[in-house]
Amino acid sequence: MDLDPMSDAAARLNAALEGRYRVERELGEGGMATVFLADDLRHERKVALKVLKPELTAMVGAERFLAEIKTIANLQHPHILPLHDSGDAEGFLYFVMPYVEGESLRQRLDREVELPVHETVRILRDLVDALAEAHANGVIHRDVKPGNIMLRGRHALVMDFGVAKAVDESTDLPNRTTEGMAVGTPTYMAPEQAAADPHVDHRADIYATGLVAYELLTGSPPFSGRSPAEILTAHVAQKPVPLREKRETVPPVLEAAVMKCLEKRPADRWQRAEDLLDVLEQALTPSMGTTPVSTPPVKAGVSYRQVLAGLGVVALLVAGGVMMTQRGTEVPPLTIVEAQRLTTDDGLEINPALSPDGRFVVYASGTSTNMRLYLRPVGGGRTIPLTDDSIAVEHSPTWSPDGEQVLFISSGNAMTVSALGGVARLVAAASDAGEVAEAEWSPDGEQIFLVRGLRVSTGYLVPLAGGPEQEVFSGIAVNTCDWHPDGERLACVRDNPGYAQPGAVFGNLAPSHIVLVATGDGSVTDLISDGSLNHSPVWSADGRTLFFLSNRQGSPDVFAQPVTGDHRPVGEPVRLTTGLDAHTISMSRDGSRMVYAVYTADANIWTMPVPESGPVGIENAEQLTFGNQIVESIRPSPDGEWLYFDSDVAGSADIWRIPIGGGTPEQITSDPRHEFAPDLSSDGTELAYHAFVDGSRELFVRSMMDGSDVQLTSTEVASESYPRWGPDGRRIVYLDQSVRGGGLHLIERGDDGAWSEPTRLGRGSRADWTSDGRRIAYASTDGVGIWDFDSGDETKLEHSFRATSGALAVGESHWSPDERFIYSKGTDDVGRSVIVRVPVSGGDATLLVVFDDPRRPSTRLDLIGDGERFYFPLDNRQSDIWLAQTVMR
Numbered sequence: 001m002d003l004d005p006m007s008d009a010a011a012r013l014n015a016a017l018e019g020r021y022r023v024e025r026e027l028g029e030g031g032m033a034t035v036f037l038a039d040d041l042r043h044e045r046k047v048a049l050k051v052l053k054p055e056l057t058a059m060v061g062a063e064r065f066l067a068e069i070k071t072i073a074n075l076q077h078p079h080i081l082p083l084h085d086s087g088d089a090e091g092f093l094y095f096v097m098p099y100v101e102g103e104s105l106r107q108r109l110d111r112e113v114e115l116p117v118h119e120t121v122r123i124l125r126d127l128v129d130a131l132a133e134a135h136a137n138g139v140i141h142r143d144v145k146p147g148n149i150m151l152r153g154r155h156a157l158v159m160d161f162g163v164a165k166a167v168d169e170s171t172d173l174p175n176r177t178t179e180g181m182a183v184g185t186p187t188y189m190a191p192e193q194a195a196a197d198p199h200v201d202h203r204a205d206i207y208a209t210g211l212v213a214y215e216l217l218t219g220s221p222p223f224s225g226r227s228p229a230e231i232l233t234a235h236v237a238q239k240p241v242p243l244r245e246k247r248e249t250v251p252p253v254l255e256a257a258v259m260k261c262l263e264k265r266p267a268d269r270w271q272r273a274e275d276l277l278d279v280l281e282q283a284l285t286p287s288m289g290t291t292p293v294s295t296p297p298v299k300a301g302v303s304y305r306q307v308l309a310g311l312g313v314v315a316l317l318v319a320g321g322v323m324m325t326q327r328g329t330e331v332p333p334l335t336i337v338e339a340q341r342l343t344t345d346d347g348l349e350i351n352p353a354l355s356p357d358g359r360f361v362v363y364a365s366g367t368s369t370n371m372r373l374y375l376r377p378v379g380g381g382r383t384i385p386l387t388d389d390s391i392a393v394e395h396s397p398t399w400s401p402d403g404e405q406v407l408f409i410s411s412g413n414a415m416t417v418s419a420l421g422g423v424a425r426l427v428a429a430a431s432d433a434g435e436v437a438e439a440e441w442s443p444d445g446e447q448i449f450l451v452r453g454l455r456v457s458t459g460y461l462v463p464l465a466g467g468p469e470q471e472v473f474s475g476i477a478v479n480t481c482d483w484h485p486d487g488e489r490l491a492c493v494r495d496n497p498g499y500a501q502p503g504a505v506f507g508n509l510a511p512s513h514i515v516l517v518a519t520g521d522g523s524v525t526d527l528i529s530d531g532s533l534n535h536s537p538v539w540s541a542d543g544r545t546l547f548f549l550s551n552r553q554g555s556p557d558v559f560a561q562p563v564t565g566d567h568r569p570v571g572e573p574v575r576l577t578t579g580l581d582a583h584t585i586s587m588s589r590d591g592s593r594m595v596y597a598v599y600t601a602d603a604n605i606w607t608m609p610v611p612e613s614g615p616v617g618i619e620n621a622e623q624l625t626f627g628n629q630i631v632e633s634i635r636p637s638p639d640g641e642w643l644y645f646d647s648d649v650a651g652s653a654d655i656w657r658i659p660i661g662g663g664t665p666e667q668i669t670s671d672p673r674h675e676f677a678p679d680l681s682s683d684g685t686e687l688a689y690h691a692f693v694d695g696s697r698e699l700f701v702r703s704m705m706d707g708s709d710v711q712l713t714s715t716e717v718a719s720e721s722y723p724r725w726g727p728d729g730r731r732i733v734y735l736d737q738s739v740r741g742g743g744l745h746l747i748e749r750g751d752d753g754a755w756s757e758p759t760r761l762g763r764g765s766r767a768d769w770t771s772d773g774r775r776i777a778y779a780s781t782d783g784v785g786i787w788d789f790d791s792g793d794e795t796k797l798e799h800s801f802r803a804t805s806g807a808l809a810v811g812e813s814h815w816s817p818d819e820r821f822i823y824s825k826g827t828d829d830v831g832r833s834v835i836v837r838v839p840v841s842g843g844d845a846t847l848l849v850v851f852d853d854p855r856r857p858s859t860r861l862d863l864i865g866d867g868e869r870f871y872f873p874l875d876n877r878q879s880d881i882w883l884a885q886t887v888m889r
Contacts (some may be wrong), residue, residue, distance in 0.1 A: 076627025811861020
């Protein structure tokens with residue numbers, strides 16, 4: 001299809017799509033469609049416009065093609081490129097997808113020929129994860145190939161799901177696999193496709209995955225020929241050469257997985273994509289890397305990366321296992337040689353802790369509202385409850401140095417229990433400084449380091465033999481600590497305090513850094529701080545290396561930071577795993593074993609009518625968005641037509657919108673950074689949101705006319721989030737989440753368009769304006785607040801906020817249409833989420849909704865309504881414990 005700007009075809013296509021899309025240029029051509037870069041005029045964004053080739057269009061019924069392609073419109077997954085639109089415009093059959101600024105896997109292969117083993121496995125993992133989601137929804141791709149896989153950052157996105165099927169099912173061809181009319185691509189076809197078997201199923205995609213893997217690892221597909229017919233014949237009759245004969249560094253486990261994909265009979269292949277996915281996830285460990293090597297001593301002032309780069313072995317950082325010497329100190333790297341899943345129960349198994357001898361693991365299991373500790377031998381055996389059954393939330397276990405007791409947190413108190421089980425003993429209770437948020441046994445077993453308060457912490461030393469507590473520090477948010485072997489300091493995580501604790505923000509994506517806390521003078525100094533999520537510090541036995549988790553290079557992986565004798569970092573952290581996706585880690589004393597939790601979650605938008613009275617359950621709630629994604633914040637547009645929300649379905653968190661009654665989501669932002677909490681101005685021309693910039697949350701406003709962004713805030717100490725437009729379009733109230741000076745703030749735009757410095761209004765959470773812009777409602781830990789801008793007065797409704805059930809709403813609040821009530825979401829006395837209605841004039845609150853289905857909890861406190869319906873996210877949180885055999889070199 002010639003689409004030179006002056007051609008008749010270009011003119012006809014642009015005329016047919018006038019007012020909707022404007023074609024800029026051709027991006028490429030495939031077997032079934034030509035791809036163009038186009039402007040989506042309605043939404044003012046770049047899109048990939050794919051137009052079916054004329055020869056197929058002539059044979060395909062438009063009605064049947066569009067009916068078939070609708071089946072893939074609701075596929076939503078982080079590694080599936082979504083379908084925006086499709087249609088028939090004056091004989092042009094087209095479909096529209098997001099325009100991804102990146103390159104296809106085909107382009108990458110053409111340039112590099114073959115890829116590193118670990119990168120290959122990571123790409124395959126994303127591909128198979130996407131296939132598993134599609135197959136679960138009855139969709140077969142039928143054309144898996146490098147040209148249909150886009151690379152964006154560290155992730156792979158699969159596109160054109162089901163398009164081959166849409167052509168196949170709507171084309172009346174006597175033989176769909178004849179030369180030049182193959183539905184699919186001959187090089188990547190399964191034998192049953194090549195033989196025109198009418199019963200092709202999802203296992204054809206698994207075969208094609210094997211073909212892609214083979215090419216990534218060897219630089220060429222397993223079968224070739226002078227014509228498509230020869231290639232098709234080879235698929236049916238020829239055996240592929242074993243992978244390791246072409247590339248001997250391919251690990252045997254990976255070769256076996258790929259060759260099983262390439263079995264001729266579908267029954268001999270992997271039967272489910274999930275089965276292959278499990279193998280790939282286990283393969284994403286450094287056990288598949290190259291042999292560790294030693295490097296010369298590192299001279300002062302020269303970074304470890306510089307030495308490696310000079311030797312040409314930077315790639316070994318990804319493989320894991322490198323050795324270095326710094327001032328005579330050898331840093332032992334860690335290599336995983338085997339990994340196995342220890343738990344498979346539904347729900348959350350988190351906070352694993354290995355006994356000092358590495359023989360047992362204790363972990364927390366349950367839900368965010370009810371957790372219990374369990375003990376399991378790592379070598380096999382019966383899992384036993386370590387504590388009595390209760391309604392408490394027990395978490396964060398750590399072992400005593402002798403391995404005889406376990407210290408843990410139970411509903412805000414520090415407790416100990418024998419490793420054999422029995423009655424738990426109170427060590428330290430909550431106080432005026434807050435609930436216990438962290439407790440760690442000292443290396444000599446004689447005292448405990450204790451932290452009270454989650455967002456503003458105070459640290460204490462508690463002697464176990466009796467005596468008064470000693471305050472170490474106060475005023476900073478510290479959690480998840482590990483004692484240095486010298487017993488004089490701890491490595492702790494600072495900021496993002498809810499990341500590892502069961503609750504509304506468990507697994508929260510936010511920056512955190514690792515600090516050293518000296519128990520003698522209480523000094524707190526930075527050790528690891530780069531604007532990433534850095535978590536779960538673990539010291540090596542000699543105290544010369546700090547292991548920790550970080551997402552600085554993608555998904556959370558294990559890094560090692562060498563330190564000097566005076567505990568200063570040496571060079572850059574060394575990456576030891578790739579694609580581990582661990583949430584927290586724990587190691588045995590000798591470093592031979594590591595346990596880690598792998599956490600996955602999704603949260604979609606649900607809706608239900610606002611009940612006149614209550615309480616009611618959520619059995620009649622309806623789902624509006626679907627797929628493996630996390631939706632956090634939801635806001636309706638002022639005209640009541642759309643719901644704006646954030647979602648990580650495309651990889652990073654972006655802003656999307658969906659018709660308020662449900663339908664196909666539309667992507668608004670597509671930046672590499674993470675963007676959250678959208679709010680549209682009253683005239684619909686500007687979108688406010690917050691995003692992470694250099695480790696801090698900052699406010700932005702995007703023009704809905706030209707897509708340009710303006711950054712409103714830029715600070716290191718604040719954490720600006722959840723902007724809310726005033727109805728005049730000149731004011732924004734937002735939440736500052738920083739520990740000190742946080743709360744609600746106001747910024748205003750002057751006549752010159754410049755934004756003012758922020759004015760602090762007071763403590764409180766996310767706000768909602770009245771229609772006249774004179775008041776805002778917000779929630780805080782002591783109830784609901786109302787701020788009056790005319791008088792500057794603040795009204796608290798904390799007493800009437802407590803319902804007879806014990807409910808206390810502390811989450812997102814919003815006004816009823818008549819502004820006589822405030823709706824707010826919070827938790828009741830047993831930890832379930834609830835929605836309450838509070839009269840503004842005072843009086844008792846009414847409990848309206850109880851989230852009573854444990855299979856569909858709503859752990860986050862996000863809530864919004866339009867007067868007729870509530871909109872909120874419901875969660876599916878899963879976490880399992882894995883055991884890794886490790887080698888310290």
